[in-house]
Amino acid sequence: MTMFAQILLGVQLLLAAYFCFFGFYNYFYGITCFIKPKLKKVEPSQKKVAVVIVSYNEKEVIASTIKACERLTYRNKVIIVGDDSNDDGTFPLLKHIAKQRKCKQLHGTAFIDHGRTEVWESKDFVLFHRHDYGKHPYKGGHLKELEAYLKARGFDYMYLLDADWWPQHDTIERCMEVIEADDRLAFVQTRKHSYHDERSFLQRCLAMNEDASSVVELAGRQAVGDPILFGGCSALFRLGHLYAAEGFRAGHLTEDMDITNRFYLLGYKGAYLDSVADEGEVPPHYHAYRKQQEHWAAGCARTLRDYLWPIIRSDKLSWGEKLGLLRQNAFYTNAVAINASIVLALATVLFMVFAADSFEAMLYRYYLEEIAMPYTAVMFAALGSNLVPLVVTVLKRRKHVNLLFIPYAMWASWSVLHTYFGANVQGFFHDRFSLDWFHTPKTNKQQVKLSHKKQHHISLLNALTLAALLWMYWLEWQHLGWLDVYAFFWVPALAVGMFLS
Amino acid sequence: MSAKALCSSALSLLLFLPSVLAYTGGYSVLPSIPGGPGNTNVDRFDIDTTGTNPQTISVGMGYVEAVVVQTSSGVTGNLLVKEEPTGDSPTFSFTVQKKIEDELVQATVFFWAPDTSPLVITHQHANDPPTQVYATKVTPNQQDSDGNVLWYFTTTTFSEFAIKPDYREPRPFPVAAAILLALISLSACVMLRRQ
Numbered sequence: 001m002t003m004f005a006q007i008l009l010g011v012q013l014l015l016a017a018y019f020c021f022f023g024f025y026n027y028f029y030g031i032t033c034f035i036k037p038k039l040k041k042v043e044p045s046q047k048k049v050a051v052v053i054v055s056y057n058e059k060e061v062i063a064s065t066i067k068a069c070e071r072l073t074y075r076n077k078v079i080i081v082g083d084d085s086n087d088d089g090t091f092p093l094l095k096h097i098a099k100q101r102k103c104k105q106l107h108g109t110a111f112i113d114h115g116r117t118e119v120w121e122s123k124d125f126v127l128f129h130r131h132d133y134g135k136h137p138y139k140g141g142h143l144k145e146l147e148a149y150l151k152a153r154g155f156d157y158m159y160l161l162d163a164d165w166w167p168q169h170d171t172i173e174r175c176m177e178v179i180e181a182d183d184r185l186a187f188v189q190t191r192k193h194s195y196h197d198e199r200s201f202l203q204r205c206l207a208m209n210e211d212a213s214s215v216v217e218l219a220g221r222q223a224v225g226d227p228i229l230f231g232g233c234s235a236l237f238r239l240g241h242l243y244a245a246e247g248f249r250a251g252h253l254t255e256d257m258d259i260t261n262r263f264y265l266l267g268y269k270g271a272y273l274d275s276v277a278d279e280g281e282v283p284p285h286y287h288a289y290r291k292q293q294e295h296w297a298a299g300c301a302r303t304l305r306d307y308l309w310p311i312i313r314s315d316k317l318s319w320g321e322k323l324g325l326l327r328q329n330a331f332y333t334n335a336v337a338i339n340a341s342i343v344l345a346l347a348t349v350l351f352m353v354f355a356a357d358s359f360e361a362m363l364y365r366y367y368l369e370e371i372a373m374p375y376t377a378v379m380f381a382a383l384g385s386n387l388v389p390l391v392v393t394v395l396k397r398r399k400h401v402n403l404l405f406i407p408y409a410m411w412a413s414w415s416v417l418h419t420y421f422g423a424n425v426q427g428f429f430h431d432r433f434s435l436d437w438f439h440t441p442k443t444n445k446q447q448v449k450l451s452h453k454k455q456h457h458i459s460l461l462n463a464l465t466l467a468a469l470l471w472m473y474w475l476e477w478q479h480l481g482w483l484d485v486y487a488f489f490w491v492p493a494l495a496v497g498m499f500l501s
Numbered sequence: 502m503s504a505k506a507l508c509s510s511a512l513s514l515l516l517f518l519p520s521v522l523a524y525t526g527g528y529s530v531l532p533s534i535p536g537g538p539g540n541t542n543v544d545r546f547d548i549d550t551t552g553t554n555p556q557t558i559s560v561g562m563g564y565v566e567a568v569v570v571q572t573s574s575g576v577t578g579n580l581l582v583k584e585e586p587t588g589d590s591p592t593f594s595f596t597v598q599k600k601i602e603d604e605l606v607q608a609t610v611f612f613w614a615p616d617t618s619p620l621v622i623t624h625q626h627a628n629d630p631p632t633q634v635y636a637t638k639v640t641p642n643q644q645d646s647d648g649n650v651l652w653y654f655t656t657t658t659f660s661e662f663a664i665k666p667d668y669r670e671p672r673p674f675p676v677a678a679a680i681l682l683a684l685i686s687l688s689a690c691v692m693l694r695r696q
Binding site: 286362481499 | 545581596598672675678685686687688692693694
């Protein structure tokens, strides 16, 4: 009979431990990010670098990104646009840009899949376009096919950019100083500085979250030697190591996490260079943000599934590195645990209210009293850990007005809870994603009209969750005398998810 | 990656613990019992004085042997007995529902302790100052395998506690909190909607 209370509390403590594991890293990197990292540097060579811009239906931004790349000061470089566009304007625009740069179409070479791939090439500029991505979808698939070209043309390094990211003018020299100083380094990730329209509160909040992942997370990791995550773009790759790791994987939604895991499992490392910043824009509206997060979460879940055991069993990784990688791969599984805890919380409150005189309820409260102080302290510490990266980012960037926006940044993140949950399920259980290649619409500081479709099922799910929680908070207040402060975190977040999805 | 805010959290929903939970009266035994309990033991027992009143409840845990419960009228409920180490001595505590506490006339607690007179019981009742009562040895003497003998003492209260607040008087609607919640939710929707 007494087992019910013990099981209930046991599950809650397990969840608490899970949340604390993630919370610990927030505090840890929040401190270590202030330590100046010791990166070995050498005089950079003048080896051949491919500046690869990956494009998918991005006619709004691709031309300005190409111009930004042409302003890079490193001389021995070739700008390569890897394009999979299937809209009306992007490929014709790129072909026009290629012709302006005196590119000639290639025929008869091994890396051209005739009828499917079209390559235009000059000394400084290459357009690598796939009319049909067939069995090699997404960005990873494109990069996989592009590898053959890079190998054939004898490139030593690749600086990878998304179509909406503008590199710092000397980014290649700065990265080469670092990557050439250590043979184990497979890539150098630069800081991704998130541009946002000052008038857009949503973009400001999203930029705060994004910046935190560089300014706090990656900087903290670099300082203590934890694994560095390749963040999808703005990184210089040593192509020899990339080939050794079998390159990017086609069909993966988070090809960045996938390749990061394989690098580390092979004993290679990554480095983070905080002093170099590329600039890109965060999603311009809520719908784009939600879709972006959905893809990231699904890809992460798949990465966790694929690499959980290889990481645990690896003899090339220290336990610190293993935990760091697992934590990164499992990052979005928080949503699963949070949804579980919501259901558990609701069930517990109902049980305590409507079966208050039962022995099980009495015993549960009895146990809870025993651990009340440390339990409450630990859980508030875990909750507070959410604030740490944001506060530290604001302080490091010296943009103190953003302190006012921290609650909104949190609500924006928490509002996509159910999206994360669904994406985790897809990532864990579906090899063939129902998600298509999705590019986050960007404007590169231009006025562009963007359309989006409302997701009524997500809105409904958020509404139901909000209703259930409001009922629970009311029961807590009315029957147990608790004023649940977490209402101030969840109610706004779910309201945002309900109205803006 | 964004969504740092998701890290950790929502067990959170259960975190705001009230300052007072189910309190139990505690009894510590003096002098100390060598080799007292190393672990906390918790068990529950049925109370039913509708048939036999007073009712003898055989506990048979590490130190508490039995509890005799007498109520003013027949009631049913539960008795939670907890034994835990306090230095070298055990502390006994009892938890019952409010209805049992309200009806309690007297409870007699039988427990094992060293054969050293006088045996003093310190009763910590809710937040009141502790009081001391003398335990009485059961006659004829009964001894267990550890050499402890059986003692008893009586009490008229397990403790005054509220497992559940008095829900017969509805709490007023928390107007200020509700308005604040509505305002911040509205501001979040408006501010995050702007492009």
